[in-house]
Amino acid sequence: MPETAPYGSWPSPVTAEIVAENDGRPGWVSYAGDALWWTRPQPTEGGRVALLRLPQDADEPEVVLPEPWNVRTRVHEYGGLAYVALADGSAVFAEYSDQRLYRFVPGSGAAPVPLTPEPSIPSGLRYAEPVPSPSGTEVWCVREEHTGPGPSDLRRALVAVPLDGSGDVRVLVEDTRFLTCPRPSPDGGRLAWIGWDHPNMPWDGTVVRVAPVAPDGSVGAPVTVAGGESESIPQIEWETSDALIAATDRTGWWNLHRVRVDVEGAEPEQLCERAEEFSGPLWQLGLRWFVPIGEGEVAVIRGRASARLNLLDTTTGLLYDLLEDAHTEWAPTLAVSGRTVYGVAASPVSPYEVVQASVGAVSPVSQSTLSVPVTSLPQPQPRTFAGPGGRDVHAIVYPPSGSRFGGVGGEKPPYVVFVHGGPTGREPMVHDLEVAYFTSRGLGVVEVNYGGSTGFGREYRDRLREQWGIVDVEDCVATAKALVDEGFADGARLAIRGGSAGGWTAAAALAFTDVFACATIMYPVLDLVAFRTGETHDFESQYLEGLVGHWPETEERYRERSPINVPEKFTVPFLLLQGLEDEVCPPGPTARFAERVAELGVEHEYIAFEGEQHGFRRKETIVTALEKELALYARVFGFTAS
Template sequence: MVLIQSHGSWPSPISADLAAAHDGQPEYVGFVGDEVWWTEPRPAEGGRRALVRRLADGTEHTVLPAPWNVRSRVIEYGGQPWAGAGRPEGPLLVFVDFADQRLYAYEPDAPGAVPRPLTPVSAVGDGLRWADPRIHLDRGEVWCVLEEFTGDGPGDVRRVVAAVPLDGSAAEDRAAVRELSDGRHRFVTGPRLSPDGRRAAWLAWDHPRMPWDGTELIVADVAGDGSVGGARTAFGGPDESVAQVEWAADGALLYSSDRSGWWNLYRVGPDGEPRPLCPREEEFGGPLWKIGHRWFAPLECGLIAVVHGSGATALAILDPTTGEVVDAAGPWTEWSPTLAAHGTRVVGVAASPRSGHEVVELDTRTGRARVVGAAHTDAVDPAYYPEPQIRTFAGPEGRDIHAHVYPPHSPTHAAPDDELPPYVVWAHGGPTGRSPLVLDLEIAYFTSRGIGVAEVNYGGSTGYGREYRNRLREQWGVVDVEDCAAVALALAAEGTADRARLAIRGGSAGGWTAAASLTTTDVYACGTILYPVLDLTAWGSGETHDFESRYLESLVGPLAEVPARYVERSPAEHADRLTVPFLLLQGLDDVICPPAQCERFLARLEGRRVPHAYITFEGEGHGFRRADTVIRALESELSLYAQVFGLDPAGIPTLELSK
């Protein structure tokens, strides 16, 4: 029997504890010999990233005990933090530990073995960092990205392609690290060595471009002694984003480029000319937020495993001779940018609206896909999961706005017929990102209690081609705010949501959109702002990390040319316009959106008697990883909505709102 009870007061088995326990997803899959390895989150272990291996008998084992944390800080968002090599005597692992960012080597099957450092510690600035390693046993080296700080400022940094000796001779000697590139580019990805060992390829780009704006595909010659020279730009440029480069088994160069307006795959033939393998208005690549993201993986037989789609993504096998793409069968509707291939096997990470992210293996001989790691299990009755809708709304000037709508849903409770539900608009981060349509227990935490959620892939989001992505150029704080408001108001106008009970929430760039929405519109009754950008002038003039330090030139415009635009759009400059309650959540170790942004915003709000709460978290950076942090954040957010919307959720601590 379904009980009638007001929205927001439905009992739910999806607690904040449960949502926190399932926060995060597996990443960075790979093969070590015949075994599948990956990293996965451990919220209950201080938020560390564990490395997991699947043995031949199907059992999963954690490779390194706590407190080892396999995670790189290169460009702060990190990247591929490990590599493995199968050997007759057992696997060799090379990994980055988060605590000191050193590269370590480890032989997990050797009796009494412990990780041994391969790289030194530097006392300069934030030291030495490493990402995207590849082990070359025949050369006795690890080829990877080196990020080296040369001073104390966030911009005092250089990045090169480097080779680290496996014998440990560089553990205390920086000079023993061989630099393979000349350092003339601000950013580089890890090098890929051709099958014959005579060429290397990597990506590079420079300020003020972001990698989704324009990158260069660099090809260099590798001599018999391992020296690298003759580096030249083969493809790409200021207005062409090359997202990934690999070598096919036959030595052909493969890369993903958006030169057509969509990230498509290209193969370079003997004549040196690129040929599109499957020209479609779909993405076969994406934004390079982390060094080492992989949307395609060549197989030994010449076929290519690809993650592709418009909006949602699928895993498929592409035949480069015919352009035919055959999707893998299965329930998964979203594949992450991490793929690996070994023989006829392909492994990736996938999820769906009914399942969390899992490690999935495809056997290309049989076409069979199966879960081989981090298998989803229903912690509660799946009848409590939301039933999402893929929607397209009309925005200003008739532009399309893509969104996922999650109506309130419970198998045991419903609201009175004459009561419309409150809705929270979720703005994703990036802003060059996208909200995937997957099971998220944080969304279910709200929908199962009678609160709707609408994820808006506003103009600027990826997955819909370069034209859609470019809508946000110099329009950040305008298009994203307008698109979120258009979705919220459309839901109210059609009778899906209660116009008087709309909220907005977002983290990072989504936190910016939430704050900008609260200070420039009257659409929302309250908002939740997580680790946000709030002051464009400060953020654009040194108050963030190097990777995004020039990002605002494309999102807002050059600061020197349009300084008034930075002031006009900054929520910190318009705290006097904010009249509705809000919750502000911030990690104290955040170097991307530092706490100083929140503190200035609150100082300018002082005396205005706007109900709000500001909660900070020791040991948390950009994005929350610890279970206790996620629990407090979710319960505080629900309490905010309860107080503003007149809801009565059971068992939730009351958030104290100050004035």
């Protein structure tokens, strides 16, 4: 029989320090020469991103760049692929501190050599998605050039960066406001890329363009071969020098299509028709959901509310499962060498780890070790609840998960509603120590993939159009109430928490509903008017055109929905956390909001963290944030936290 103790007070091996030290996941895998490369965040080293390499004949990976090198780009502020490994064993990478590109030869004893000029504006020339040029003498990449003090004073282009260190960067393409996915064709005769313009986001509508490449490396006039204002294409890859494979949602789901570039006006050919996603939202440049592996096959991450790796036969349209693959979620980063595919994958009981997959099986390359007992991890329960009007609301429920304890008598556990950011995003069903931090102490957690989330097709994703602050809040409320009605949760002890867009939903839920007893609001959007009129970065500066409405015609709607304008509606305690170097959700509105609720005597705690940006990376910050959050729930819900 389990021991009994009040929910929330159970002893737990999942400490805030353990959560912080294991924050982040490996990413950005690539294979070049005879080595596998990837990146890994280092919370105990100030949150820097390290670059690792595993040669074919080695047993353990090596960190090839010591502190303080930080392999991280600030293009779009969310960044993306910040390095490319070359066949000669060297690597070209973006250094976070100055955003310049450097070339580095591991084991040479030489320091990294800058390839791009020093910008006149600090960090004003930013680079992402480098790929080898057809000649092998340059890398071609996205450049974001900041030209003034405003967040939208900039221009972007695809550029060629010489590897000889001359710094003679030349422009290849400069046509749309946003560019991504530069792909030279296998024969070097063409360049393909993806572009889009304001007010679209990449999950709204993008175009695929192709241009000829001359022998001197110059790029000719482009033609649009796929996409449009209402068709999202987040990734392309060459199948042959005359045909691309593109992930497009033209059918309502991101499915793979073949795009012939040698036939004018050719319609994309669907390769596998499924009511599933074969791609996702392009929040970072360089995400890769699929990769051709030859012989008419493509390795592709696909699913509905999940992301598993499969092999697609492009001739028959058949999908093949990989054997012995217990992973439930593959991150959108893939690389290939021969018939072996490399990626990053996780499951509810295993953290994200670098893995290799062949037709036969999946095995770890660099295995993550469990830092807490499996019995302390929560057991996820995928659920679909009924929202307003009976609409489906997808969620993942994590009941309290202490291995030795149960509640006292007829006590129902408190629950915390986790709201993901984006809002165009999704909570995956994976090993998550942040969730375990609460469930192992006797609090339930439910992650809500509210209307507007990805993974459920374009129609579900479009539910949030002009409804941000309405549909997301309603779906979170409906999920919490359903858990209470079903007898799983204590209706008087419900909390809501989120960061970024999730912080917006948490704040709006406190302001406009009376369901939650407290909240944790992290680096949030609070003032829609400020967000739309210049207080955020260029990438999302017109995101609200789709989420809220056309500006300035719907200005009153922007004001009515903004939590910052209704401080008097906040009547329950909350924790407010903010990074002072955040360029996405700047600290200004958060500080103004804190001042307004303080004047009204609303119980809250506001903590601003030096050196943190959008999302916390440093161990000490993560520890403080988690411990303060648990202390809030203990005080409001009436338990003594372990």
